[in-house]
Amino acid sequence: MDNSAQPESEAPQVSDTPRVQPRDAAYWAQRGTDLHVSAAPANAINLNVDGRRVVSPLQGFGKMWQKTYRIRLEGATVTPAEVIQTWKTNFPSFWPKGNHFYGPITGIAPGEVALLNLTTGGMPLSTGVLVLYADDESFTLMTPQGHMFAGWITFSSFMEGNCPIAQAQVLMRANDPIYEMGLTFGGHKQEDKFWRHTLHSVAAHFGADGPVTLQRVCVDRRRQWSNARNIWHNAAVRTALNTPSRWFRRGGTSAASTN
Amino acid sequence: MATQDPSVTVHVRYVTPAISVIDIEGEVTAFAETVLTNAYTAASTNSTKTIILNFAGLEYMNSSGIGLLVTLLIRMNRHKQRLFAFGLTDHYKHIFELTRLNEAIFIYDTEAEAVAAAQGA
Numbered sequence: 244m245d246n247s248a249q250p251e252s253e254a255p256q257v258s259d260t261p262r263v264q265p266r267d268a269a270y271w272a273q274r275g276t277d278l279h280v281s282a283a284p285a286n287a288i289n290l291n292v293d294g295r296r297v298v299s300p301l302q303g304f305g306k307m308w309q310k311t312y313r314i315r316l317e318g319a320t321v322t323p324a325e326v327i328q329t330w331k332t333n334f335p336s337f338w339p340k341g342n343h344f345y346g347p348i349t350g351i352a353p354g355e356v357a358l359l360n361l362t363t364g365g366m367p368l369s370t371g372v373l374v375l376y377a378d379d380e381s382f383t384l385m386t387p388q389g390h391m392f393a394g395w396i397t398f399s400s401f402m403e404g405n406c407p408i409a410q411a412q413v414l415m416r417a418n419d420p421i422y423e424m425g426l427t428f429g430g431h432k433q434e435d436k437f438w439r440h441t442l443h444s445v446a447a448h449f450g451a452d453g454p455v456t457l458q459r460v461c462v463d464r465r466r467q468w469s470n471a472r473n474i475w476h477n478a479a480v481r482t483a484l485n486t487p488s489r490w491f492r493r494g495g496t497s498a499a500s501t502n
Numbered sequence: 503m504a505t506q507d508p509s510v511t512v513h514v515r516y517v518t519p520a521i522s523v524i525d526i527e528g529e530v531t532a533f534a535e536t537v538l539t540n541a542y543t544a545a546s547t548n549s550t551k552t553i554i555l556n557f558a559g560l561e562y563m564n565s566s567g568i569g570l571l572v573t574l575l576i577r578m579n580r581h582k583q584r585l586f587a588f589g590l591t592d593h594y595k596h597i598f599e600l601t602r603l604n605e606a607i608f609i610y611d612t613e614a615e616a617v618a619a620a621q622g623a
Binding site for chain 1: 560561562563564565566569572573575579580591594596601602603605606
């Protein structure tokens with residue numbers, strides 16, 4: 244590394260050679276920022292996804308956090324690519340009970356949209372994610388408007404010495420003031436528990452176990468009050484408001500089928 | 503100033519006392535964090551108002567790389583600096599739009615346009 248710091252002003256030469264498609268092109272979602280669910284299972288609640296835009300941490304409301312959960316797959320003889328392939332294939336089964344990930348039949352691939360039916364604080368919540376990026380050793384899910392947080396989660400695996408590591412890294416802000424309050428008063432702990440469970444499940448799949456480490460960094464302590472109106476899309480509120488009508492619809496269907 | 507790791511090389515230029523350019527060549531992934539952070543530290547002087555990232559030499563970027571740009575942007579906002587970019591191919595422009603970074607990072611086609619915008623702002 245050359246650390247000689249001296250001011251320079253000349254611009255580097257620009258080549259006229261036509262560019263070839265970059266190596267990462269196949270790994271990124273090739274779509275717009277609006278989400279559409281192509282097919283939803285009959286038992287899934289399909290709310291708060293169709294037509295919603297994905298949101299980065301820059302469009303969120305609350306403090307920005309980067310949380311990195313990591314587990315060592317001690318004793319497992321697998322490559323990072325094998326870990327990620329397994330994680331992609333079995334993604335929903337690694338989650339805590341009561342939470343459902345309805346991914347596309349084609350699996351976790353760039354540009355695909357998955358429905359999430361979660362339970363937060365005893366309440367159902369329907370939202371979704373976009374598979375923003377996926378390669379052999381990592382994949383990233385990006386959230387839409389109304390989700391608890393604005394941002395993305397990257398799942399990756401790599402070697403640390405001879406030991407494979409499984410990692411989930413979240414870069415996020417709470418999407419609106421309600422979620423920010425929820426995260427502050429127990430939501431972060433709940434999220435930590437969620438991803439600890441997931442990483443333990445991944446490790447158990449490979450016959451490994453051990454502690455999940457968490458590194459939490461507050462990237463930005465400021466709240467973005469200009470984005471407080473994100474509350475309009477709040478998926479928890481909308482799912483709760485929709486619950487009575489969904490219940491009646493199901494009741495009607497059930498009654499009709501029995502007649 | 504030039505810094506590098508096996509996959510990415512950055513080069514800092516001081517266009518004016520208020521404008522610095524960071525030329526990025528190679529791969530922007532999680533492994534670029536230290537290099538990019540050092541480059542930002544070098545590019546950011548007491549008088550720096552705008553930092554311009556030159557992506558003309560960008561060969562590969564993954565989602566961790568996008569995350570690095572987000573955290574860099576937050577750090578710059580804290581110092582009341584603006585982040586501009588140029589030299590993005592259509593592919594990387596699409597990624598900036600998809601991740602909605604284009605709403606916070608000012609994107610230009612050429613360095614001349616970026617510098618002119620920085621001077622005019």
